[in-house]
Amino acid sequence: MMRRMLWLALLAWGMILCGPADGRSAGPPPVGGKLPDFTLGVPKDAAEKTYLGLSGSGAFKIPQIRAKTVVVEIFSMYCPYCQKEAPNVNKAYERIEADPVLRGKIKLIGIGVGNSAFEVGVFKKKYNVPFPLFPDSDFVLHKLLGEVRTPYFIGVKIHPDESHQVIRSRLGAFESVEKFLDEIAKASDLK
Secondary structure, X not given: OHHHHHHHHHHHHHHHHHOOOOOOOOOOOOOOOOOXXXXXEOOOOHHHHHHHOOOOOOEEOHHHOOOOEEEEEEEOOOOHHHHHHHHXXXXXXXXXXXXXXXXXOEEEEEEEEOOOHHHHHHHHHHOXXXXXXXXXXXXXXXXXXXXXXXXXXXXXXXXXXXXXXXXXXXXXXXXXXXXXXXXXXXXXXXX
């Protein structure tokens, strides 16, 4: 009985994240605009740190990632749509890494809204996510990003001076991995 109540509570939590926003936020970052100012912790995992082109420890900002474009997935481990989309996001990562035009130029990260480091780790392991995921257990980043529903994808074009511009800001699953990557590559001036 207790297990069932816990499962129902987790399902309700996931539905809240996937459901409509309450309108109190300023909205998601618009295409042509900038991301709000926030930092993430430098990954402890050496491979993830290398993938992002970071060194040391502490915090970093998205424009410090060594890439021409960073795609940020806003997800929740409790969101059934995020769970369903995970294989497609992994496929996008694999296609990027296999394409000499895109490899090293487009990087993926995920931010788990309402998820602790443990929950993000469970999602990463269960869905074999090959790119870095970051927790947002207290919803601070979620609020800054307009309290978007999940999954939400934000493409950020990084300029050499670390300024940036949002090139994609959209809710929902990819229509297709190929179409998604083509859209990101064109908006990033890579194709």
